[in-house]
Amino acid sequence: MGKYNQYVQIGEPEAPNAGFDPAMIEIAEKNEKVLLVLEDMGGPGLKWFTENAPNRIIECGVAEANAAVICGALASEGFIPVVHSFDFALLARAYNQIRQSILVDRFNVKLVGRGGAWGDTGISHNYVETLGFMRCLPNLIILSVADAVEAKKAFTAMMQYVGPVLIRQEAGPVPPRIYTEDYPFQLGKAYFIKEGRDATIIATGLMVGIAVKAEEILEKEGLDVGILDISTLKPLDEEAIIKASVETGAIVTAENGITIGGLGEGVAAVLCENAPCSMVLFGVQDEFSQSGRDSDDRGKLAMHFALTPEDLAVSVREAIAKKK
């Protein structure tokens, strides 16, 4: 087991998104109420639906506002619509529709949003601001996954939960596999990949893989740094966050989006009220993203935004130095 906690075994690089399709298919096979709503941007399990249940594909075309409201109505009649697109289309274009026709009534709609700092699609598509405008919405659960195992488990948990959920799908540096197959994912619970004494990195999504590498750098310097994987971005697991603060006294949040309204500010709010400590908010500063074909974590966009493992290690040292 080594330095990591149970269910953690750092493995070969693997895209987290690989976990979505099998989870979707497994559930769709069992439950005919699961529908795939399309916005001309594909979706999880599309091939399976096309071959096995074409009547359960509802293609709305490039009309996201209409699609979001249709999802709400289908859910009001007992169906479980899953809809996928880029954050800018799925969430930002249809923001008011998601609020009014899904969240107000807590309809059982599952949103799969593609975003984050990385991607070759440019400033229009690489949404770094998503959490800032989605975390403030009542009635919505937001999930973000670190690897393919967590992706499959989180997707399954999302489908079993009755109510609106957004699960994030990120492009960018392919993280190592982090969890073993028997990892017990729980909605609303963060997981300590490793506990530390000197500081804790509280990371989400692709940044968990980068946190694992940053920890390796810091370990060589004799620092004992913990890693907490925040897979449920809303509601935050306050208990785990407070534990990390109390036990290490130095917190670095790590996200591949703008920290304003993101994980960083969310964790800061929890700690301000409950267990203030030395803190650094690591992520994209107040800036839009652009194209970048980074497939490893030391690519050009990672360098531009200072999101590499080395940069994260610098922030951890800073948080430790600020400790009283």
Add this chain to the structure above:
Amino acid sequence: MAANEKLIQELHSKYVAVLQNMFELLDNSLSGHTGGSMSMLDIIIALYFHHLKLNPPDYDWPERDRVVLSKAHCCEAIYSVLVEIGYVSRESLKGYNEYRETFQGHADRWATPGMDYSGGSLGQGLSFANGLAMAEKLKTEMNPPVSEIPQFLPRLKTKHNPAYRTFCILGDGECNEGQVWEAAMFANKYKLDNLIAIVDYNKFSLDGPTEEIMPMAPFAEKWAAFGWWVKEINGHDMAEIINTLELANNLYGDGKPKCIIAHTVKGHGIPSWEETHVHLARGVGVEVGVAEGRKIYG
């Protein structure tokens, strides 16, 4: 059933009763979207007291026809009906727009028994109606009924009647919203012949005449071009409303969504509201209109 003198008489007495409820509601709130509520009131009466398949007081009856009030600011007209058909207690008329009351400022399905749609952000209702109509098609396909219900929609064109029909009431100003036309395309694509949209074409929105604010002519042709069956009617002629609803109903099975464009008058029936094309009446504007209404309708 086609319109006849007796039915028209009956519906007129319902109209008066509902109007009394609305006046009581306005007495208490002194605020309401009275212009648009009055313009669509004849249509609402025809739907709720004649055309819709309902099972009061079971407002959640799975086979009830769904009504999506897309112009959800005009909820006071429907609220007044819901009291009359017994979904909601008369007491609720006193709490319009008030904290934790049944009758919220805009339609809210969790607050008000009998409302199928939470609205207020214009342009979304037709999409919601699409979803409901689509759900009906899917449910019927997944679980076909074992036998036809003889008294409801005895049709020859299709194997089965719809489990329920979906009605959507839109405002004309609302049709400025691009989403309405996204929804119109979708209904055509999926052949939602179980969906009937009714546009309350009262020609005025908040800032003024809809044709000045955003010209939409040729309006009926637009719907037709989007693949809809369209019929223009006088929205204050009860016989024409009833006959058109029945006509649209009898076309079920043709694979076309239906759009009834009802030419109406904003503030219809209340002189001061008609004159000012009132959108949102408050205070004295409500008091004067209600007093006029009580004089006319007793």
